[in-house]
Amino acid sequence: MKNTNVRVSLPAVCFVWQIAMIVLFGVFIRYNPESDAHWVEHMRTENISSDIENDFYYRYPSFQDVHVMIFVGFGFLMTFLKRYSFGGVGFNFLIASFGLQWALLMQGWFHFLDHSTGKIYIGVENLINADFCCAGSLIAYGALLGKVSPVQLMVVTLFGVTLFAVEEYIILHLLHCRDAGGSMVIHAFGGYYGLAISWVLYRPNLHLSKRLNGSVYHSDVFAMIGTLFLWMFWPSFNSAITDHGDGQHRAAINTYLALASTVLTTVAISSMSQKKGKLDMVHIQNATLAGGVAMGTAAEFMISPYGSLIVGFCTGIISTFGYLFVTPFLENKLKLQDTCGVHNLHAVPGMLGGFIGAIVAAAASEEVYSREGLIDVFDFEGKHANRTVGTQGGYQAAGTCVAIAFGLVGGAIVGFILKFPIWGDPADDNCYDDEVYWEVRLDHRELRAMFMCLDILSLRKAFISCM
Numbered sequence: 001m002k003n004t005n006v007r008v009s010l011p012a013v014c015f016v017w018q019i020a021m022i023v024l025f026g027v028f029i030r031y032n033p034e035s036d037a038h039w040v041e042h043m044r045t046e047n048i049s050s051d052i053e054n055d056f057y058y059r060y061p062s063f064q065d066v067h068v069m070i071f072v073g074f075g076f077l078m079t080f081l082k083r084y085s086f087g088g089v090g091f092n093f094l095i096a097s098f099g100l101q102w103a104l105l106m107q108g109w110f111h112f113l114d115h116s117t118g119k120i121y122i123g124v125e126n127l128i129n130a131d132f133c134c135a136g137s138l139i140a141y142g143a144l145l146g147k148v149s150p151v152q153l154m155v156v157t158l159f160g161v162t163l164f165a166v167e168e169y170i171i172l173h174l175l176h177c178r179d180a181g182g183s184m185v186i187h188a189f190g191g192y193y194g195l196a197i198s199w200v201l202y203r204p205n206l207h208l209s210k211r212l213n214g215s216v217y218h219s220d221v222f223a224m225i226g227t228l229f230l231w232m233f234w235p236s237f238n239s240a241i242t243d244h245g246d247g248q249h250r251a252a253i254n255t256y257l258a259l260a261s262t263v264l265t266t267v268a269i270s271s272m273s274q275k276k277g278k279l280d281m282v283h284i285q286n287a288t289l290a291g292g293v294a295m296g297t298a299a300e301f302m303i304s305p306y307g308s309l310i311v312g313f314c315t316g317i318i319s320t321f322g323y324l325f326v327t328p329f330l331e332n333k334l335k336l337q338d339t340c341g342v343h344n345l346h347a348v349p350g351m352l353g354g355f356i357g358a359i360v361a362a363a364a365s366e367e368v369y370s371r372e373g374l375i376d377v378f379d380f381e382g383k384h385a386n387r388t389v390g391t392q393g394g395y396q397a398a399g400t401c402v403a404i405a406f407g408l409v410g411g412a413i414v415g416f417i418l419k420f421p422i423w424g425d426p427a428d429d430n431c432y433d434d435e436v437y438w439e440v441r442l443d444h445r446e447l448r449a450m451f452m453c454l455d456i457l458s459l460r461k462a463f464i465s466c467m
Contacts, residue, residue, distance in 0.1 A: 004436050006424040009151045014098075017154070021101045028105065028113075032121035058244060059124040065236035066131045068229060070096050074138045076226030078340065080285065082216040084146045086434040091150055095141065095157040096134045102158065103133035106165035111173070128240050135186050136164045140194030140411070142340030146213070146432035147203065149424040159414045160193060167406040170399075176384050176392075177399035178361070178377070180251055181238030181296025183353025184403040191347025192404050195336060196411025201418060202335045208429035213339075220281045227285045234259055234292035238299040247377060251299035254308040255292055261312030262291030262319075269320040283320050286345045290319035293349035297357030297396070300377060302368050311356060318352070319344045339432075347407075354400030362393025 033042040034054050042048070051057075071093060078088030107129055108120030137160035141153060148156070168185045171177045179185050206213075215223070239251035270283040291312030303311070322344030330336040330343060364374060374380060378392055418425075426436050434440050 002421075002425065002427040002430075004149065004424050004426055004430070006149060006151055006437065009422075009424055010149075013151055013154050017098065017158075021098075021105075024105055025101075028108065028118070028120045030119045030121050032123040032126075035123045056124050059128060059240070062236045062240035063124055063128045063131075065233040066128055066240050069233050069237055070131050070134055070138065073226050073230035073233065074135070077223055077230065077285065078142060078145055079226065080215045080219050080223035080282075081146055081212065081339075081432050082214060082219050083212045083433050083435075085219060085222060086438040086440070088145065090438070091153055092138060092141065094150060095137060095153050096131075098154060099134035099137050099157045099161050100127075100130040102161045103130035103165070106161055107133060107168070110165050110169040125241060132182055132186055132241075133161055133164050133168075135182070136160055136190035136193065139187065139190030139342055139346045140197060142342040142346075143191075143194030143198040143338045144201070145339035146209075147198075147201065147206070147337070147339065147426070148418070149426070150437060152418050152423045152425055155418060155423070156197065156414060159410065159417075160190070163193065163406055163410040164189060167403055171402055175395045175399050175402070176379070176387070177396050178300065178357070178379070178392075179297045179354075179399065180242045180247075181255065181292075181299045181353075183293060183296030183298075183350045183357065184400050187293045187296065187346040187350025188354055188400060188403040189350075189407045191342045191345075191350055192407030193411040193414075194342050194407075195338060195347060196408045197415040197418065198338060199334070199336045200412055200415025203337060203428045203431070205428035206337055206431060209431040209433070212432035215281070220285070223285050224281070227289065230289055231259055231292070234289070238292065238296055242300045243376065247300040250302070253305065254299045254303055255295045257305055257308040258291035258295040258312035258315070259289070260291075261309040262316035263288045265313050265316030266290075266320050269317055269324075273320075273324050280323075282341070283323055286341055287316055287319035287323060290315040290345055290349040293346055294353040294356060296350070297353045298360045301357065301360045302364070302373075302377075303356075303360050307360075315349050315352065319349060322348060351400060351404060354403065355397060358393045358396035358400065361396050362390050364389040364392075 033039065034056065036042070039054070043051075074096075075089035075092040078092060079085040081088065104122060104126060105120070107126070108122065112120050112122070112126065114121060134157075137157040140156055140160055144153075144156070164185070167189055171185055172179065177184065235252040235255040238255040239248045242248040242251050266283055266287040267279065270279045270287075271277045274280070294311050294315040295308060298311070323341055326344060327338060327341050330338060361378065364378070366374060369377060374389070378387075378389070380387055426433070430436055
């Protein structure tokens with residue numbers, strides 16, 4: 001029997017790491033010119049005529065949508081387990097709150113550090129990027145849902161954000177890839193990161209908790225709330241940090257269409273898979289989102305509206321087949337226990353999205369984009385001014401491979417760290433249960449006992465009345 005008491009370790013990690021964040025923010029983090037009180041002077045210096053030109057007014061609506069996806073969308077999507085709703089939404093809240101702080105520092109050191117002052121200057125776009133960075137760890141959590149302690153999740157987030165910042169720097173800056181919606185850097189990385197950890201942490205006797213590894217009617221409804229929030233706001237997610245103007249506009253349209261197409265093919269395959277044509281809520285909650293994942297890299301490219309529909313069409317089929325056949329295969333043959341099926345929603349669609357982006361980039365032409373459009377979309381400026389679209393496509397494919405490699409290797413290393421018996425993780429027969437780490441009041445067992453007592457009292461009264 002494992003010791004799941006985290007009364008010392010969890011508060012210690014939360015207090016110490018939050019104090020560390022305060023110290024590091026005090027040393028490194030400052031407001032950027034658009035959020036600083038010197039904005040009025042900055043306006044005069046840069047010949048800016050109105051406050052409305054502050055980046056806040058362009059980016060905040062997208063930030064708000066992405067923020068809702070991170071805390072409400074991801075959180076509620078993980079409430080499908082019948083006895084793990086508190087853990088699904090509560091631990092999502094915890095690790096995202098820590099992760100976004102660490103992400104501001106890690107991404108700041110790699111992307112936004114002013115070497116002349118040694119400071120990181122942040123604005124609303126940094127907040128969006130920090131949420132993106134957290135998403136990788138939240139995706140990984142989906143593969144580990146119900147099988148790890150909150151302390152382990154904090155460790156997963158600490159390393160996940162760190163690895164994300166490094167692979168993001170390599171892919172976006174050194175390789176100069178385009179990945180507006182994060183098919184590569186977020187979904188492929190986060191999916192394979194979580195899968196690698198789950199594989200290392202394989203539980204041979206997890207079948208002892210099989211009774212709790214499933215949903216009930218109301219838990220599926222709550223999870224569907226998360227699905228709908230993610231589905232509605234995914235166009236904002238994929239377009240949030242693209243360049244103002246046509247790129248952002250196009251990214252929202254392409255994602256919108258891909259998502260719609262995915263729903264129909266998911267419903268079709270789900271119905272076909274059952275003898276009486278009934279739908280499986282697991283498919284509707286998850287595979288319907290795969291089109292948004294696969295469209296992440298190519299969202300700002302000229303893939304065309306019908307191309308977006310094709311991406312969604314194919315991804316819905318692939319993702320649903322993954323839930324039907326690949327997930328059982330992974331568990332039975334490869335000893336990989338993937339609670340939420342992140343392999344089918346994030347890992348494979350993210351990988352496909354990266355390679356779709358590579359193909360679309362390699363096929364780009366001046367006829368379709370115009371010369372100025374090619375320069376704008378692929379940022380063919382400075383030392384990349386002479387890069388051809390074919391070369392860009394090759395780098396896009398290489399970037400996808402980098403993301404997968406970081407996820408697999410980094411996840412395996414973190415998994416071995418989490419195997420040490422010091423983290424308060426549950427035993428194999430005690431997984432998927434909120435009572436391990438949460439104070440649960442009047443649960444279904446107590447209700448059943450109460451109703452049994454009422455039934456006994458009713459029988460007793462009936463017996464007495466007959467006497």
